[in-house]
Amino acid sequence: MATNLRLLRHKRDLTQEDLAGLTGLSSRYIGSIERARVSASVTVLGKIADALHVDPCALISAPGKEG
Numbered sequence: 001m002a003t004n005l006r007l008l009r010h011k012r013d014l015t016q017e018d019l020a021g022l023t024g025l026s027s028r029y030i031g032s033i034e035r036a037r038v039s040a041s042v043t044v045l046g047k048i049a050d051a052l053h054v055d056p057c058a059l060i061s062a063p064g065k066e067g
Helices: 002-011 016-023 027-034 042-052
Strands: none
Touching: 002 027, 002 042, 016 027, 016 042, 027 042
């Protein structure tokens, strides 16, 4: 998920702070997910997918595959 999150966020030209604002999560938490230091819950996965306008599978599929 970490690699896909970073790729999708960059593809949409969003900073971690931008994504945090769209999801209601902290930018520190977004960064921790991107560095694979924490795992996101299903709820968080849904919030991030909604903010990035992707199917949640795009975040958890093989890196670089948007499903």
